[in-house]
Amino acid sequence: MIDWPGCRNVRDLGTIPGVHSGALIRSDSLTELTAAGVEAVRAAKPSRIVDLRTHRELRALPNPFADDAAYVHRSLYPDPPPPREDLTPVQQYSWLLDYSIERFAQAVAAIADAPAGGLVVVHCAGGVDRTGLVIAVTLSSIGINRDEVVADYLRSDDVEASTLTGALEHVDARYGDVQKYLAHGGMSSGQAAKLRERLVLGPPAG
Template sequence: MNSHRRPPALRRVLLCAALASATLLAGPVGAVCLPTAPVAVARAQDSAVTVAGVLNFRDAGGYPTAFGPRMRTGVLYRSGALQNATDAGVQTLSDLHVTKVVDFRTDAERTAAPDRLPAGASAALYPVSSTDRLQSFGQLLSMTADEQQALLGDGGAEEMMLQTAREFVTVPGKREQFGKALRDIADARGDDAVLVHCTGGRDRTGWLIAIVQTLLGVSRDDVFADYLRSNTELASWKQGVLQQLAAGGMQDPGLVEPLLDVDASYLQASFDQAQQSYGSFDAFVRDGLGIDDGTLARLRARLL
């Protein structure tokens, strides 16, 4: 019965199966083991560019800004991890002049699913971990249905997401990594483009891109719309994850949906924490992320 803990042998089988068929999706629950995403083709915003095998790929630019010009396209991209990029997809990244790939994944995530980088591109490894209440879906599958409900039900999953969003601001080591990424984007040269990603391209990537867009004067509505677009880009992948969790024995896979989605409240929690901790978003960027006026000027000159 679901109210009884599964036998140890079965737990080991489920855990090994989950790990063997998984990529690591960070976000609210840290290094969470998920079934491998299918090879997919994603479309960059406002362009006909596709990158075969890369989930949630798009241009971060193209939006109107308060400074007059639209945010430039072709210089800053966002995506999920690159481990499933096909040969054609890798060539497309090369054609887009992607010369630096900022990777927010943890060491465990990268080891489980190494990126495929275009020739000549360098990787900037800035790991950002998340909360530790749930480390993997293997761990989740080893729980009883009652334990899963106690952990994730009644708003538990949403609170994990909100806690992660707040920790992007409150944890010094995480702020440091986001600051490094901003400096890399500001200091890119010529026609070079920077690609920022984590595993799903949703939470860590979503916050960094929201910071950049806000600094460039993109409207709050457009910032949130770009963030929420990940739900559309990852819809088929999400359904595959839920199906595999059900096949693994989870009675109510819907409990994990808040861990697979992005929600406006998650991004708002990061912005609210920045305001609460630093008094303003600008002060958060200056004092929390360590971005000085010169770096900010280079960032705007490059992306506007």
């Protein structure tokens, strides 16, 4: 875990085999950061901060980096989100992936299109569900082993492997694979290539 005072669920995805260290960080909301936490984020020099929260959440708890050039807002829901409390956790994830396919593609494209030379931070409120899905889709799209994708998801509290596994299996069954899912949502092949270039750790030289 990364120590950003005021956040409880921050980690560098570079701990996953095949992913560049310092390229992509997932987090819970940055709105509770202490002054030291804000300085810690600035010291990390992110080239992009992707906020997945709704407009309503932003109004209630503004992002401390909202005025920074690095900040972008990519909500996965309309405002307010349609209630789907009748669904199981797997069904909720699968429904959201279908309902917000264009929004997921835009969120992942925001990672791909981030200015070069800096890390990307992706966060929602708790850093578990929305962030977990965007990160899982991102990692899956660049070819990271599914067991590793699920293992990262399980590093957050109060989640079950079957929830994410079921949702990703739904994507495979309906769209073919995650790459085709993102393309169906509007992510270009050029953005997919930039995402791999940014995140994929190449084989050792020699």
